[in-house]
Amino acid sequence: MSRTKSEGRSGLRLRIQAEAENRPGIYRFLGPRREILYVGKSIRIRTRLLSYFRAREGKARELLRVASGVEWEYVPNEFEAILREFRLIRAFRPRFNVQHRRYRRFAWIRVTCEAAPRIVATRTPRPDGSRFFGPFPATRSLPHVLRELAAVVGLRDCPARTPITFADQFDLLSVPRSPGCPRAELGSCPAPCASACTREEYLRGVEEVTAFLEGQSDAPLERLQYRMDAAVQSRGFEVAARLRDREARLRALRDRVVEAEREREALSFVYPVAGAPEGARVYLLQGGRVQLTLDEPPRGDLGARARMAQALRSAAERKPTPPESLAEPQREELFLVARWFRTHPGERSRGIPVETYLEALGEEAGETPTKELSDIPSRR
Secondary structure, rough: OOOOOOOHHHHHHHHHHOOOOOEEEEEEEEOOOOOOEEEEEEEOOHHHHHHHHOOOOHHHHHHHHHHHEEEEEEEHHHHHHHHHHHHHHHHOOOOOOOOOOOOOOEEEEOOOOOOOOOOEOOOOOOOOOOOEEEEEEOOHHHHHHHHHHHHHHHHOOOOOOOOOOHHHOOOOOOOOOOOOOOOHHHHHOOOHHHHHHHHHHHHHHHHHHHHHHHHOOOOOHHHHHHHHHHHHHHHHHHHHHHHHHHHHHHHHHHHHHHHHHHHHHOOEEEEEEEOOOOOEEEEEEOOEEEEEEEEOOOOOHHHHOOOOOOOOHHHHOHHHHHHHHOOOHHHHHHHHHHHHHHHOOOHHHHOHHHHHHHHHHHOOOOOOOOOOHOOOOOOO
16 A cells, blocks of 8 residues: 655645556545545556546545545456445545445345235345345335235235234134225235135235246236236226236336346356456355455465365355345445446456366365366356
């Protein structure tokens, strides 16, 4: 890391010109009390820092006006610079940073862990035994679409405090209850609040919702299609149009959930990045999260290769923490990593299955590898 003491603008520029190199890294502008004013990243630190002195207006000029120092550190590659910048901004919340400073709003679909489970939207998942789908960027329409899905498959959407008594729990001494809302009469809820269904009957709807969101079943869409065809046959075209729109919303929801899960699970591999003076950097990704970062051992150092293989294997065998149990910054980092590989498809193709990478290290055979790590076939 290189630092500057409190000095004027010309002094800052002279120090940068003399000491900074055009390598990937992150930099921090500091205030008079050494507080962090701004965190940035670049693949060419020297060029990026000097560009601030050419600014004639805007945030860059204002930043130089109040900054009394700057410090920078080099990292092996752009990917690590992005991660390091994000983590520093999250930790210090510099006042000149806009991106990453505030938490993004994420949404989850929660199949509750209740006697009669509900399907609801939440922004604060808790590991309470519920089944979660997500996260993905929050939308205002999600609660409405989930209520539509509940109506199609027959799940309640009443408050959690609503008393539930299934038909197979009812006895002669129980006081009969009436349904608490019109949905029972409309046929869109089996009314477990009024002992109108058994627990087994109700849970069939829960299983249908879960299979639908996992991409394993089209039953809710097929049910809507059947009702749509019936409406057309009876010339109820307005009803058919509403059902068509509802079917489109549910299909879009399901596709969004399935694609998000598929993309996250696909980001599970060893990601080696070469090019730094110190040698290649190796990242173990599991479910879109960086679980381990290692430096690739020198060629011929079998002891170092064996230690690296053991570290990779141990980390890969640990069960990843589910997204709903992660802290908020770690959840947001999932999107940061996913965006990196989505916008850099060439980098994604560098990913190597863990076992393939371990085999190349000579871990499994216990003998000298016959090929270079750079020759390992990547994921295509």
